Amino acid sequence: MQEIIPLTLAHSPDSDDAFMFWALASRRVIPDGIDFRHVLADIQTLNNAAIEGLYDVSAISVHAYPYVAANYILLNMGASVGDGYGPRVVARENISQSELNGRVVGIPGGLTTAALVLKLAFPGVRTTEMSFDHVTDAVSNGEVDAGVLIHEGQITFEQMGLHLVTDLGKWWKDTTGLPLPLGANVVRKSLGEDIIEKAASAIRDSIQAGLENREAALRYAAGFGRELKAEEVDKFVGMYVNDYTLDWGETGREAVRELLGRAKASGIVDSTGEINFTG
Known part of the structure; x- marks a missing residue:
C-alpha cells in the first residue's frame, strides 16, 4: 500500500x-x-x-x-x-497622482506586492500598515489620506464613495510593458x-x-x-x-x-x- x-x-x-x-x-x-x-x-x-x-x-x-x-x-x-491592472490606490477626495507623494497611505502589509509597487511608483509616500480589510474604512474615516486595495476591494471601492487615484498594475504595465x-x-x-x-x-x-x-x-x-x-x-x-x-x-x-x-x-x-x- x-x-x-x-x-x-x-x-x-x-x-x-x-x-x-x-x-x-x-x-x-x-x-x-x-x-x-x-x-x-x-x-x-x-x-x-x-x-x-x-x-x-x-x-x-x-x-x-x-x-x-x-x-x-x-x-x-x-x-x-494582473495584466494591465492590479492593486488600486483610492482616496476619500478626488486627488491626482501628483498629489500622492508626501501623503499617508494605508498598505495591507509591508511585504505585500502592493506595498512594493506603491513604493516604486511613489517613493515619496508615507505608509502605515494595517489589515487589508481595514484599508477602505481607514480611508473613509480620514485615518489615512489614501489606501492601497487588494483582493475584492479593487472592484467594490466605488460603492463606499471612494475615488480611484491610480491603478498600480496599469502603472507597472505602462512602465515595464510586463504584467504585474x-x-x-x-x-x-x-x-x-x-x-x-x-x-x-x-x-x-x-x-x-x-x-x-x-x-x-x-x-x-x-x-x-x-x-x-x-x-x-x-x-x-x-x-x-x-x-x-x-x-x-x-x-x-x-x-x-x-x-x-x-x-x-x-x-x-x-x-x-x-x-x-x-x-
Whole structure:
C-alpha cells in the first residue's frame, strides 16, 4: 500500500484562491501519494509564516520571496497576475497622482506586492500598515489620506464613495510593458523532488479542474467572497485566475525577475534571492 505523505497547503480565504483550490478541497482532484491539509490565513500572515518556514506549500506575495528563497522555491502554477491592472490606490477626495507623494497611505502589509509597487511608483509616500480589510474604512474615516486595495476591494471601492487615484498594475504595465506578478505559490525545497512534483501536479490539476468546471468552482468561491454579488465574484476570479495561473510562462517569469530586480535596485530589498521555478 502506497504511503500517503501529509502536507500543509496554506492560502488566503479569498475567492480567487478558493476557485484555484476548489477541486482539491472538494476531492475532485485526489493527489498522488500526498494529502493536503488546507490552512487559511490573510496574505501578510502567510508571508510571515513562510519566513518562519511553517508550511510545506504556501501562497505568498512575490515581494516576500527574497525573504523565503533560502527554504522555498517558486511553483510554476498558482500565480496571481494582473495584466494591465492590479492593486488600486483610492482616496476619500478626488486627488491626482501628483498629489500622492508626501501623503499617508494605508498598505495591507509591508511585504505585500502592493506595498512594493506603491513604493516604486511613489517613493515619496508615507505608509502605515494595517489589515487589508481595514484599508477602505481607514480611508473613509480620514485615518489615512489614501489606501492601497487588494483582493475584492479593487472592484467594490466605488460603492463606499471612494475615488480611484491610480491603478498600480496599469502603472507597472505602462512602465515595464510586463504584467504585474502579485502572488505566487512556493514549496519547501527540503521535501525533495518527488514530493514537490506530486504537489505541483495536484495544484495544477486543481486549477485546470476549476477552469473546466467554472460554475461549480465559482459557487464554492462565492462562499469566500465577503458578501460579493455572484457577478462580482465572477469578475474578480476572472481577473486573477488566468493563463498565468496555470503556468507563469516566460513572460510571467520575466516579470517576477524584473519586479524583484527593481526592488533591489531601489533598496527596498537587500537581495532578490535565487529566483528559480519548479513544477
